[in-house]
Every structure is written in C-alpha cells, then in structure tokens.
Amino acid sequence: MKAVDDAVISTAERALDVAERLVQVRGFNGVSYADVATEIGVTKAALHYHFASKAELGEALIGRYTARFAAALDDIDHRVTDAPEKISAYATIYLDVLRQQRMCLCGMLAAEYQTLPVPMQHAVVRFFDLNETWLEGVLVQGRREGTLRHCGSARNAAQVVISTLEGAMLVARMHDDPARLEAATGQLLAELT
Amino acid sequence: MKAVDDAVISTAERALDVAERLVQVRGFNGVSYADVATEIGVTKAALHYHFASKAELGEALIGRYTARFAAALDDIDHRVTDAPEKISAYATIYLDVLRQQRMCLCGMLAAEYQTLPVPMQHAVVRFFDLNETWLEGVLVQGRREGTLRHCGSARNAAQVVISTLEGAMLVARMHDDPARLEAATGQLLAELT
C-alpha cells in the first residue's frame, strides 16, 4: 500500500473523488459502478474490492463530504469572529461548490432521499444536523452581540438559512447562473442584519 | 375511446397520475416503465403505446404539471387582489404538494437536470420561467401599491422566492416536517412586507 502522505493518490481516494463529482452532477441514481471504474481506469470488480456495495460507496462519500464541511466550519470559526461575516463565509462554501457546476452532495441526496439505503439516509440527515447546529450557534452569537436578528428560535432560523441556500443552489445550477445564489445570499443576509 | 367527460379515467391519464407521484417521490431516474405499468395494471408495451419513450412520458408529465400550475396562478389572480396575500396563496400551493410527501415535480427534475433529455430540460426551464414571470408581476403590483418591498429588480426577487420555497420543500420533505416550509414562507413574507 502507498504511504498516505506521498503524492500518489490511492484508487479508493480517486474513486471517491470521481463518484463525488458524478453524484453532485447526476445524482446517486444517475451514477453506476461502471461510470466510476471507467473514469479512473480500473474494472468494476476493483471498485467492489474497495467498496463492497454501492451503498457503502455512498456512505463513504457522505462521510468524507461531511468531514470536509465540518473542517470548513471549524476553519471559519478560527478565521472569522464577526457573526454576520461567518454567515457570509458559510454561503461562500456553497458558492464555491456551485461555481464547479455541482449541486451540494447532500442537497442532491436529499432529492433522492426516498430511494437511498437507510444508512445513507441517516448520514444525509447527520450532514444537515451538523450544519443546523453550527448555524444555530452563529445566530445565537449574533443575537447576543446585537449583530444578527431573527424571529423565532435560532434553530428555526438556521433551518431557513440552509433551505434558502440549498434551493438557490438547485435552481441556480440548472440555469448555470451563480448570480442567483449570490442574490439569495444577499437577501438572506439583509434579512438577518 | 372513452368520452373525456365521463367518470372513466383513461389509461394514459392514469399513467400520468402514477408517474407524476412516483417521480415526485423517487425522481425521474428512480422510476421505470415497469413501475408505472404494474401499478396501473397494464404491460410495459401498453405504456409504450401511449408514450413512445420515457422522454415523451416525461415531457407530458411536465406539460400537464405546468398547465395545472398555470391554472392555479390564474385562480389566485381571480380570487385574491392583495399582493402579499397572492404570495401567501402561492406558498400554499407548495405546502399542499409537500403535505402529500411529494417534492415539486420540477424541483425534483431540476436536481436531475443534467441527466434529462434536452426537450425535458427545456420544459423544466419553461416551468420556472412561468413562475418567475407571475411572481415578478405580483411583486411589481405590491411595490406600486406599497404593500410589498424588495431590493433589486422584481425579477431577481421572484427568483429568490422560488429558490427559497423549492429549497425549503427539498429539506422539509426529507425530514417529513412541513413546518420547515411554513417557517421559510413566514420569513420570506416578513422580508417582503
């Protein structure tokens, strides 16, 4: 096995990279083992060696995506102190994904939710929980410091923020028009400040 | 052929009813001819008699859904005069769909956009155009009458309204929690009035 810290990227990692992009563009039901295997230049059986089933590949995909998101939120917490700026930085994560002509992985999987294996459903819900909890914290901070306002509970307001960003992403990607997400973000921030 | 105005619903109509529900729940790529045919009690070949290809069935689906939406908007225009109440009635359409545990047909298809046949892509875009245009009119009316306010163009604000409702629907359906859509609607209306 190759060392983790050298320049060579393992087959499993490359499979996750390719599968992630394909799922973000086409959806989980629009991607096959053959699609992923062909693109990284191995057989389907090699993919099954690393991920026993498509459900397992899907779980690994969501796990890695969620971990990366969590790291990005942590990074914001360390870089930014101002609550409104944190929300703005949060929206920038979404915008960066959209600029690659991709939908949020978990937003896409939310659409296909009813067709997903149960472990994948739980993993998707965990992703949204993580985001809600982090946003809730920022909204509480902002309200305390007088830089953010919202009606109802902070949890509720956090859910509305996520809904707006995911929806704007969905529609903006279809039109290949990131400006729509920027407009929604602007209105969201205006409403909260 | 059965008369259009008697109680018997044609096979084509029943196929559209079933396919619509299945696509709203599972997505276009999560539904097969066999699924639809089995549920209405005919063979796949009978379905192919009415809709030559899956793409054609999809187009018919979007066409009927868009026409029904257009009729609902027309109905609002005749029933309601107050602009904020029109927006509220508009949001109720979405809520009624969500209460059946369904996603907006075209919101679902927006997620799968990249995998759809080109004629279906165009039909989905037309659905959103129709909605944007109607909302734009209501927002202009509200601004003129002093009952609604929005920053930027009315068209832009209309896009944000649709994005928010579609996104809230996506997330709320996953959680089986229509309250999330109601919360997003509430915040949207607060922002506009």
Add this chain to the structure above:
DNA sequence: TAGCTTACTTACTAGTAGGTAAGTAAGTCA
C-alpha cells in the same frame, strides 16, 4: 524462501432497463 496480504483482472451471474415486432379482441365506419 514460504506463506500471507494487497490490489487488482477476467469472466461470469441474475435481474432490470427501455424499447420493439407481431398478434389480437373490440369497436368504428363507409
């Protein structure tokens, strides 16, 4: 160096996908 592990390939399976050709029963119409 013998045995084991890793990371595959080749060749296959059963099931499902969309789609089609040919036939048929029932009804319409000149």
Add this chain to the structure above:
DNA sequence: TGACTTACTTACCTACTAGTAAGTAAGCTA
C-alpha cells in the same frame, strides 16, 4: 360486411445494473 382504428398482450431484444467467484502478480513478513 369488410376495411380500418384503438388499445392493448405476448414474447422478445439489447444494453446495462450491481454483485461475485476465481485467479494472479507484486510486495511484505516471519
């Protein structure tokens, strides 16, 4: 009454789906 149309069914096709069994080359390890 014979030709035609509608609304199907049966039986099939090819392509693709996820998944598997068996084999192999390379490297690591006692």
